[in-house]
């Protein structure tokens with residue numbers, strides 16, 4: 001497609017997009033503080049992202065807005081890491097980047113280029129569960145399981161960092177992972193079990 | 198989130214050259230990405246400065262220099278910080294979560310924006326987010342809001358814990374502006390009070406970079422405490438917090454520092470209380486009197502009157518903790 005035709009097509013889409021939005025939202029309903037310039041469409045930007053996940057290398061085209069969590073779940077179909085809040089407030093999306101626990105929902109994919117990501121899918125050794133996964137099963141470290149991938153990734157890091165000196169210390173250093181089912185006692189026991197193994 | 202272009206920058210000069218009006222630097226992303234998702238920050242260009250700036254923590258004769266990209270978690274494990282500036286690591290440990298501290302940078306922590314619920318809710322009026330739209334918190338849900346130094350325009354508080362310790366320790370912020378000129382802003386002058394321009398959180402010039410933060414050497418290694426009171430035990434922003442540091446000769450106070458978070462638009466220093474403590478004996482009665490002096494000028498709003506008593510107790514307790522930790 002020639003440059004000119006791309007431009008005119010985009011200009012047309014932009015104009016018609018803005019028109020449709022304006023026409024479909026009654027002014028009375030619109031939030032008072034939305035500026036008109038926020039209705040114009042900025043063209044989206046794509047990047048090719050090269051990253052190593054669970055020791056496997058991937059090269060994926062992605063919108064610059066894609067977070068690591070969305071890259072994992074939507075593009076690579078690694079749905080272990082969960083989206084709880086999408087705003088850094090729950091820990092369900094915890095993964096390791098270069099061996100450290102981070103929140104994938106607040107990490108832009110573009111920023112993990114060349115780094116090593118480990119997700120819950122990369123923890124087991126074939127069919128053999130990671131000791132922390134085994135401990136969560138044995139200690140009833142979960143109920144519904146939604147927070148569990150984040151809890152386990154965080155727990156593995158907590159042990160590695162050496163923050164397992166007391167129940168209070170474990171609780172403090174696991175406070176970034178919320179559990180709506182309240183499986184906290186089992187989670188603390190799982191961590192103690194692995195730390196003392 | 199609005200579309201943006203993404204560029205990784207390899208040094209400070211290139212970062213400054215690339216910075217335009219509608220571009221924003223990104224470090225850990227823990228605040229910026231959140232604000233972009235909410236359409237509160239809408240950069241057209243995001244400039245990744247994670248490898249452009251230093252993450253070193255260096256000891257020099259007159260103090261310590263913390264690179265702009267030093268992670269918050271590094272401040273909790275670094276041997277120099279733990280030995281000579283333990284107040285800094287205590288404050289950082291009281292904030293956020295291990296995952297967020299692993300991501301967050303020193304510069305980003307200074308520049309994080311308020312957690313006022315109206316700032317976050319784009320359907321409400323907020324002078325900080327949209328100048329001249331009004332302040333919903335002034336007459337609204339202001340339980341978490343300021344009790345001192347606010348204006349009719351804005352009652353938001355600065356959310357950082359690290360910054361409270363840096364304010365107490367008279368830190369300095371090293372910056373480089375768009376013309377590559379280096380300068381220093383003392384910590385007390387870095388963050389602003391809202392006045393008539395609540396959209397401006399601080400005095401960092403437009404398009405400038407923070408390159409490092411310095412803390413002058415001090416005599417507070419042995420006696421410091423950070424006390425944070427919040428709605429849950431951990432992983433919550435402060436209702437009020439207190440950074441306290443004492444330099445003692447025997448039982449006599451040679452120098453005292455007191456600062457608070459959760460009370461104002463900037464980390465707040467209690468200078469009158471510090472002056473009272475200087476030269477006094479380190480006793481519970483004097484700590485309690487210092488706390489009385491600190492809270493006497495507070496002007497709570499409709500829903501945060503509790504902060505006065507809470508702060509009074511927190512200051513006396515933090516000073517007492519300086520003697521035991």
Ligand SMILES: Cc1cc2nc3c(=O)[nH]c(=O)nc-3n(C[C@H](O)[C@H](O)[C@H](O)COP(=O)(O)OP(=O)(O)OC[C@H]3O[C@@H](n4cnc5c(N)ncnc54)[C@H](O)[C@@H]3O)c2cc1C
Nearest residue numbers: 088224225226227228229292293302305306308357358407
């Ligand atoms: C759920 C949650 C809970 C939290 N709880 C706490 C808490 O209890 N206490 C606390 O103190 N903090 C807390 N935080 C905030 C956290 O500490 C900050 O988000 C973090 O410090 C910001 O650092 P960053 O590197 O991620 O900044 P970014 O998000 O990358 O950047 C923040 C701002 O700084 C600018 N910037 C970054 N680096 C530079 C530079 N070198 N020069 C100029 N501009 C720069 C960016 O353009 C952006 O505007 C919490 C955050 C979350 C999400």
Ligand code: FES
Nearest residue numbers: 084085086091105
């Ligand atoms: S989804 Fe990332 S912290 Fe909740």
Ligand code: FES
Nearest residue numbers: 143145179180181
């Ligand atoms: S097990 Fe259900 S949320 Fe934690």
